Amino acid sequence: xxxxxxxxxxxxxxxxxxxxxxxxxxxxxxxxxxxxxxxxxxxxxxxxxxxxxxxxxxxxxxxxxxxxxxxxxxxxxxxxxxxxxxxxxxxxxxxxxxxxxxxxxxxxxxxxxxxxxxxxxxxxxxxxxxxxxxxxxxxxxxxxxxxxxxxxxxxxxxxxxxxxxxxxxxxxxxxxxxxxxxxxxxxxxxxxxxxxxxxxxxxxxxxxxxxxxxxxxxxxxxxxxxxxxxxxxxxxxxxxxxxxxxxxxxxxxxxxxxxxxxxxxxxxxxxxxxxxxxxxxxxxxxxxxxxxxxxxxxxxxxxxxxxxxxxxxxxxxxxxxxxxxxxxxxxxxxxxxxxxxxxxxxxxxxxxxxxxxxxxxxxxxxxxxxxxxxxxxxxxxxxxxxxxxxxxxxxxxxxxxxxxxxxxxxxxxxxxxxxxxxxxxxxxxxxxxxxxxxxxxxxxxxxxxxxxxxxxxxxxxxxxxxxxxxxxxxxxxxxxxxxxxxxxxxxxxxxxxxxxxxxx
RNA sequence: GCGCAGGUAGCUCAGCGGUAGAGCAGUUGGCUUUUAACCAAUUGGUCCUGGGUUCGAAUCCCAGUCUGCGUACCA
Numbered sequence: 281x282x283x284x285x286x287x288x289x290x291x292x293x294x295x296x297x298x299x300x301x302x303x304x305x306x307x308x309x310x311x312x313x314x315x316x317x318x319x320x321x322x323x324x325x326x327x328x329x330x331x332x333x334x335x336x337x338x339x340x341x342x343x344x345x346x347x348x349x350x351x352x353x354x355x356x357x358x359x360x361x362x363x364x365x366x367x368x369x370x371x372x373x374x375x376x377x378x379x380x381x382x383x384x385x386x387x388x389x390x391x392x393x394x395x396x397x398x399x400x401x402x403x404x405x406x407x408x409x410x411x412x413x414x415x416x417x418x419x420x421x422x423x424x425x426x427x428x429x430x431x432x433x434x435x436x437x438x439x440x441x442x443x444x445x446x447x448x449x450x451x452x453x454x455x456x457x458x459x460x461x462x463x464x465x466x467x468x469x470x471x472x473x474x475x476x477x478x479x480x481x482x483x484x485x486x487x488x489x490x491x492x493x494x495x496x497x498x499x500x501x502x503x504x505x506x507x508x509x510x511x512x513x514x515x516x517x518x519x520x521x522x523x524x525x526x527x528x529x530x531x532x533x534x535x536x537x538x539x540x541x542x543x544x545x546x547x548x549x550x551x552x553x554x555x556x557x558x559x560x561x562x563x564x565x566x567x568x569x570x571x572x573x574x575x576x577x578x579x580x581x582x583x584x585x586x587x588x589x590x591x592x593x594x595x596x597x598x599x600x601x602x603x604x605x606x607x608x609x610x611x612x613x614x615x616x617x618x619x620x621x622x623x624x625x626x627x628x629x630x631x632x633x634x635x636x637x638x639x640x641x642x643x644x645x646x647x648x649x650x651x652x653x654x655x656x657x658x659x660x661x662x663x664x665x666x667x668x669x670x671x672x673x674x675x676x677x678x679x680x681x682x683x684x685x686x687x688x689x690x691x692x693x694x695x696x697x698x699x700x701x702x703x704x705x706x707x708x709x710x711x712x713x714x715x716x717x718x719x720x721x722x723x724x725x726x727x728x729x730x731x732x733x734x735x736x737x738x739x740x741x742x743x744x745x746x747x748x749x750x751x752x753x754x755x756x757x758x759x760x761x762x763x764x765x766x767x768x769x770x771x772x773x774x775x776x777x778x779x780x781x782x783x784x
Numbered sequence: 785g786c787g788c789a790g791g792u793a794g795c796u797c798a799g800c801g802g803u804a805g806a807g808c809a810g811u812u813g814g815c816u817u818u819u820a821a822c823c824a825a826u827u828g829g830u831c832c833u834g835g836g837u838u839c840g841a842a843u844c845c846c847a848g849u850c851u852g853c854g855u856a857c858c859a
Contacts, residue, residue, distance in 0.1 A: 302810075302811045302812090302827070303810080303811080303827045303828045304793070304794075304809080304810050304811080304826095304827050304828035305793080305794080305827090305828055305829080306793085306794045306828095307794095308794095308810075308811090308827080308828070309794055309809080309810060309828090310794090312810065312811075313810095359819075359820085359821095361818050361819055361821050361822090362815090362818095362821090363815055363816065363817085363818060363821080363822090364814070364815045364816070365815080365816045366815095366816040366817075366818085367816095367818090368817075368818045368819065368821080370819080379818085379819075381817075381818085383816065384816080385816085399809095399810090400809075411817095413817045413818075413819090414817050414818090415817070415818070415819075417817085417818080417819070419817085433794075434794045434795075434809060434810075435794090435795080435809075436794085436795050436796085436809090437794090437795040437796050437807090437808055437809070438795090438808065438809075438820070439795095439796080439807090439808070439820050440795070440796040440797085440808080440820095441795080441796085442795070442796090443795085443796060443797090444791085444795090444796090444851085445851060445852060446791085446850070446851045446852085447795090447851095449851085450851095454795090458795080500859090501858085501859040502858075502859090503858075545858085546858090547857080547858045548856085548857065548858060550854095551852095551853080551854095553858090647855095647856080649856095649857090653859090655859090656859075659859080682859075683859060684859085685859085728859075735859090771852090771853095781850085781851080782849095782850070782851085783850095784849090784850060784851095
C-alpha cells in the first residue's frame with residue numbers, strides 16, 4: 281500500500297507537462313501504455329492481476345437491470361467519456377456491455393489514481409451500486425476498482441472496429457473486441473451447436489468420437505491431408521469423413537450415434553470451402569433416408585425458430601438491404617433429380633445421345649471438361665443450373681447411383697435411396713438409406729477406386745460389414761453452411777473463427 | 785491456375801503526376817449525468833515490396849506479395 285506522501289507525489293506527477301516524445305506511432309502508443317503499467321506497479325497494483333469474483337456479468341446486469349442494487353462485475357473498458365471529476369465508461373465483454381460511472385469523491389484516492397492509468401482495452405473489476413442516469417442509461421456507480429489486466433496495444437477504432445477482411449481473419453481477437461456483430465455470430469454458432477446436440481440427445485442419440493487420424497481416408501470423395509506418425513513410422517491421413525467408423529459402431533451394436541466435429545479436405549478454398557470444416561453425421565439403425573429427411577427438416581426449423589425467431593430468413597447485403605429471403609416453412613419441397621435437370625435442360629435431355637447432351641451443355645453455358653463421364657455431365661448441369669439457383673429448401677431424390685456409392689440402390693437399379701438437401705444455393709445435407717450389403721459395397725468401392733487416382737478401398741470396413749450392419753438411415757449436415765444460411769453470412773470465413781489463410 | 789478489385793497514421797478512410805490529409809485512438813489543458821460526450825491545442829507516415837517512366841510518383845508502367853470477389857480444379 282502506498283502512503284499518503286507517496287500518493288501526493290504521484291498525483292503531482294500527473295500534473296507535469298507532457299512527457300517528451302509522446303507521439304502516436306504504434307511504438308509510442310505502446311510506450312505510453314507501458315508507462316502507465318509502471319505507474320500501476322508504483323501504486324502497488326499488479327497490472328496483470330489475479331482471480332476476481334464478480335457477482336454477475338455486464339450483459340446479465342444490463343438485461344435484468346434495476347436501480348439500487350449492489351453489484352460486482354468485470355470486463356474490458358471499451359470507451360471512456362471523461363468529464364474531469366467524473367467519468368463515464370463502457371465495460372463489458374462479447375456477451376454484453378454496461379456503463380460505469382465514477383466520481384473522484386466516490387472512490388478512494390488510490391482507486392482514482394489507478395483509474396488515471398486505465399486505457400481503452402484494459403480489463404478491470406468494479407464494485408458499486410446500480411443507478412440510471414438522467415438520459416436513462418443503466419449504470420454502475422463505482423465504489424471500488426480492481427485492476428485486472430493491462431492492454432499494451434491499442435484497441436481498434438471504437439466506432440468502426442476492424443473492417444479490413446484480412447485483419448478480421450488473421451487477428452480475430454481484434455475483430456471480436458471491435459465488432460459486436462462479428463462476436464454475435466460466434467456466440468450464435470456456439471449456441472446452435474449446443475442446441476443440435478441437445479436435439480439429438482433428446483432423441484436418444486449418443487455422441488461419439490471416431491479417429492481423425494486415419495490409415496485410409498474414406499467415407500467421401502476428396503483428397504486428404506497426409507501426415508506421418510513417428511513412433512509407428514507410418515503415413516496417416518486426416519479424415520475426410522467419419523462415416524465408415526460410425527458404421528462400424530452400428531455393426532458393433534450402437535443404434536443411434538452422431539459425431540459433430542471437424543473434417544479435413546485438401547481442396548480449394550473459397551467462399552464456401554475451408555480446408556477444415558465442421559460436419560454433423562448421424563446414423564439411426566432400422567431407419568431410412570426419408571426418416572432422416574424428416575429429422576433434418578425438424579432440426580433446421582427448430583434452430584431457425586429458436587435463433588432467428590422466424591422461418592423466413594432474410595439475407596442482407598452490406599448496406600443492410602434485404603437481398604434474399606429463405607423460406608423454411610414446412611413441408612419442404614421434394615423433387616427428383618431427373619425432373620429438376622429436365623426442368624432446365626429440356627424434357628428430352630435424357631433421351632438424346634451423350635454427345636447431344638454435351639452440346640446442350642454448351643447451349644446452356646455449362647462448362648464441361650473432356651474427361652467427364654456422362655453422369656458427371658448431368659451433374660454439372662444439376663449443380664450450375666439447379667443447385668445454385670435453389671434457395672428455399674428442396675430435398676432432391678432419386679439421385680444417380682454413381683454419385684453415391686455408400687447408399688442403397690433403389691429396387692429399380694439406376695438411382696439410390698438418397699436425398700440431397702439444397703438450401704441457399706448449396707448442398708447443406710445429404711441423407712441416405714445406408715448400404716449394408718458387403719458384397720455390393722465392395723463392388724462399388726472398387727469400381728470407384730478404379731477411376732480415381734488417390735481413392736483407396738477400406739477393406740477392413742468391408743470386412744466389418746460382413747459381420748452385419750443393421751439397415752440404417754444416415755445424414756450429414758455441413759454445419760458451417762447451415763450457420764451461414766441461418767445467420768445470413770455471405771462467406772464461410774465469417775462463421776469460422778480462424779479460417780485458413782496463406783502464410784504472410 | 786486465370787481474371788478483376790484492393791493494400792496510405794494504431795484503427796476507419798480520403799487523396800490518384802506538383803509540400804502526405806481527415807475522423808477516431810494517443811498526448812496536454814478545461815469540464816461532476818455523459819454516451820460516436822464536448823471544447824481547445826498537439827503528436828504521429830518505408831503511402832505493401834522491388835524495379836522502371838518522369839524535372840518530379842502514394843498517384844503512371846512492369847514484376848512480386850498478401851487479401852477479397854469471380855472463374856477453373858475438386859464423385
